[in-house]
Amino acid sequence: MPSNDVLAILEFRGGQVTKAGPEVLGQARRLADTLGGAVHAFLYGEGANGAAAALGGYGVTKAYVADSPAFAAYNGGLVARAAKDAVAACDPRLVLLAATSPGKDLGPRIAASLDAGLAVDCTAIDIDGDALTAVRPVYAGKANQSIRIAAAPFVASIRPNVFPPAEAGAGDAEVVALDTAAAEGETRIKVAEVAPRETGKVELTEADVIVSGGRGLKGPEHFHLVEELAEALGAAVGASRAVVDAGWRPHSEQVGQTGKTVSPNLYFACGISGAIQHVAGMSSSKCIVAINKDPEASIFKLADYGVVGDVFEVLPALTEQIRALKG
Amino acid sequence: MKIAVCVRRTPSTETKIGIGGDGRSIDPSGVSYILNPYDEFAIEEAVRTKEAHGGEVVAITVDGADASKDIKKALAMGVDTAIRIDPPADADSAAIAGALAEALRDVGPDIVFCGKMAVDEQDFQVPLRVATMLEMPAVTFVTKFEVNDGTARATAETELGQTVYESPLPVLVAVEKGINEPRKTGIKDIMAAKKKPLDERAAPAIAAKVAVTKLELPPEKQGGKIVGEGVDAVPELLRLLREEAKAL
Numbered sequence: 001m002p003s004n005d006v007l008a009i010l011e012f013r014g015g016q017v018t019k020a021g022p023e024v025l026g027q028a029r030r031l032a033d034t035l036g037g038a039v040h041a042f043l044y045g046e047g048a049n050g051a052a053a054a055l056g057g058y059g060v061t062k063a064y065v066a067d068s069p070a071f072a073a074y075n076g077g078l079v080a081r082a083a084k085d086a087v088a089a090c091d092p093r094l095v096l097l098a099a100t101s102p103g104k105d106l107g108p109r110i111a112a113s114l115d116a117g118l119a120v121d122c123t124a125i126d127i128d129g130d131a132l133t134a135v136r137p138v139y140a141g142k143a144n145q146s147i148r149i150a151a152a153p154f155v156a157s158i159r160p161n162v163f164p165p166a167e168a169g170a171g172d173a174e175v176v177a178l179d180t181a182a183a184e185g186e187t188r189i190k191v192a193e194v195a196p197r198e199t200g201k202v203e204l205t206e207a208d209v210i211v212s213g214g215r216g217l218k219g220p221e222h223f224h225l226v227e228e229l230a231e232a233l234g235a236a237v238g239a240s241r242a243v244v245d246a247g248w249r250p251h252s253e254q255v256g257q258t259g260k261t262v263s264p265n266l267y268f269a270c271g272i273s274g275a276i277q278h279v280a281g282m283s284s285s286k287c288i289v290a291i292n293k294d295p296e297a298s299i300f301k302l303a304d305y306g307v308v309g310d311v312f313e314v315l316p317a318l319t320e321q322i323r324a325l326k327g
Numbered sequence: 328m329k330i331a332v333c334v335r336r337t338p339s340t341e342t343k344i345g346i347g348g349d350g351r352s353i354d355p356s357g358v359s360y361i362l363n364p365y366d367e368f369a370i371e372e373a374v375r376t377k378e379a380h381g382g383e384v385v386a387i388t389v390d391g392a393d394a395s396k397d398i399k400k401a402l403a404m405g406v407d408t409a410i411r412i413d414p415p416a417d418a419d420s421a422a423i424a425g426a427l428a429e430a431l432r433d434v435g436p437d438i439v440f441c442g443k444m445a446v447d448e449q450d451f452q453v454p455l456r457v458a459t460m461l462e463m464p465a466v467t468f469v470t471k472f473e474v475n476d477g478t479a480r481a482t483a484e485t486e487l488g489q490t491v492y493e494s495p496l497p498v499l500v501a502v503e504k505g506i507n508e509p510r511k512t513g514i515k516d517i518m519a520a521k522k523k524p525l526d527e528r529a530a531p532a533i534a535a536k537v538a539v540t541k542l543e544l545p546p547e548k549q550g551g552k553i554v555g556e557g558v559d560a561v562p563e564l565l566r567l568l569r570e571e572a573k574a575l
Contacts, residue, residue, distance in 0.1 A: 073490055076466070104451040105451075107451075108420075108455035108456045109459050111421070112424070112460055117421060118421070118536075119537065120449075133540075139338075139344050139447055142344040143545070144544075146542075147537050147538065148537070148538045189492050191491070194489070233575075251505035265574055266568070276343060277341060287574040300550070300553065303551070305568070306554060308557070309560065314561065317561045318564070318565075322565070
């Protein structure tokens with residue numbers, strides 16, 4: 001029988017606990033209160049030891065830390081093996097993590113090693129008696145699925161940017177530095193090279209504002225219109241499947257059911273008609289602007305604000321006026 | 328080299344989703360099915376690896392008999408043999424992974440290819456559960472793969488950037504879009520696929536851990552406001568974004 005405690009899995013990168021960390025800690029605290037248990041944390045990453053005690057400010061009782069040069073780059077097999085030691089030490093009822101790329105890799109590994117049920121990418125999560133209940137978007141947001149896991153332990157990942165981040169208070173967690181030598185010895189897969197993402201370039205799934213272009217741009221040589229608007233806004237650049245399949249843009253920019261699902265505060269769809277599979281990936285954006293010369297384009301039914309017009313005229317005007325606005 | 332590829336079908340990404348009579352699954356009427364797009368990349372990578380190194384490719388699916396059209400497509404793309412396992416009752420990702428792992432133990436592959444996720448459930452669980460159950464090293468989000476002298480080299484591409492992993496075999500590789508361009512199949516390939524062996528097996532007794540209790544459509548977004556036409560609409564658009572939506 002597991003304890004009533006919650007184990008929050010946290011990632012340490014670039015000198016700090018990642019952005020999703022406080023979101024996980026907020027839900028960990030709430031669910032631990034429901035269960036009448038404590039919150040513990042498993043924090044991994046090179047240099048993580050220095051950040052562990054401060055997790056006490058989020059109500060963490062014990063912080064288990066995996067910190068060695070082997071944790072400098074993400075290696076799922078290694079992190080899962082180290083997490084197993086933390087899980088064994090506190091025997092949690094719930095293991096909670098963020099559904100970032102590392103979290104999507106790590107969650108199933110931990111769930112399988114515990115022979116536990118896993119709720120992935122949840123937008124709502126609760127404890128209902130002895131069970132865990134959750135809601136998760138499926139079909140890239142075309143539908144919401146309610147699920148129930150009857151038997152503990154549970155593993156769940158929460159969608160980033162959905163839950164409010166917990167506020168840090170005062171207090172120190174008890175830091176338990178894990179000996180990672182055994183985990184490192186047993187991990188056959190190694191990181192050979194790392195090419196971090198270009199700094200300064202805004203990542204689609206983390207962006208507050210996204211400017212996406214579609215077939216209305218007529219060719220890759222015109223995408224600078226989208227890039228310039230994005231730059232003026234400090235936004236990330238996205239693309240429809242049509243232009244990715246045509247080879248105009250890299251697949252990493254594709255928004256939609258076979259690309260990325262995004263929910264920024266502001267989404268510009270430029271020269272995008274609004275195919276079902278694209279809309280699925282961006283319909284949860286808080287505010288949608290559509291610019292398209294076809295007044296019948298289905299994207300206008302979804303858009304909060306539509307401008308019927310040629311992207312070749314509207315985009316430069318928009319970019320110029322936004323630049324003036326931001327001075 | 329023995330290569331396995333795990334596949335399944337999904338509703339076409341152009342499908343408009345409706346809720347079925349049970350309130351827990353989609354309304355199947357009018358839904359057309361396709362091979363999960365990410366699994367098509369996995370099949371292509373499996374066949375290319377075979378073409379480069381020799382050996383054979385077996386495709387495995389946990390799905391009902393009506394999935395045979397999609398298995399035939401995998402065979403037409405160059406897969407040599409296929410195994411179809413009837414799904415356990417109320418199967419969730421853990422049960423499907425369990426059924427796949429059981430079959431893979433018999434196959435004993437050097438490399439297992441999977442799609443990173445299926446575009447319907449989008450839960451990313453099956454490949455990494457299978458790898459964990461088989462104690463096999465695994466990489467997901469893979470956009471580049473090669474194998475030389477028994478060492479696999481896989482490049483994962485995520486919001487963290489690119490990471491290159493090296494692993495001894497056996498290894499499980501879950502692929503991302505961009506890794507390859509799946510081949511088109513012709514009449515000859517489709518005819519050849521009909522002669523390839525398909526091994527059909529009964530459902531294993533594996534209990535699900537996650538139960539779906541409800542499927543709902545999200546509240547319809549009320550859009551449809553046209554600000555104006557052409558460049559003249561831009562100042563008003565910016566005013567609305569600042570003052571009404573407070574999005575700028």
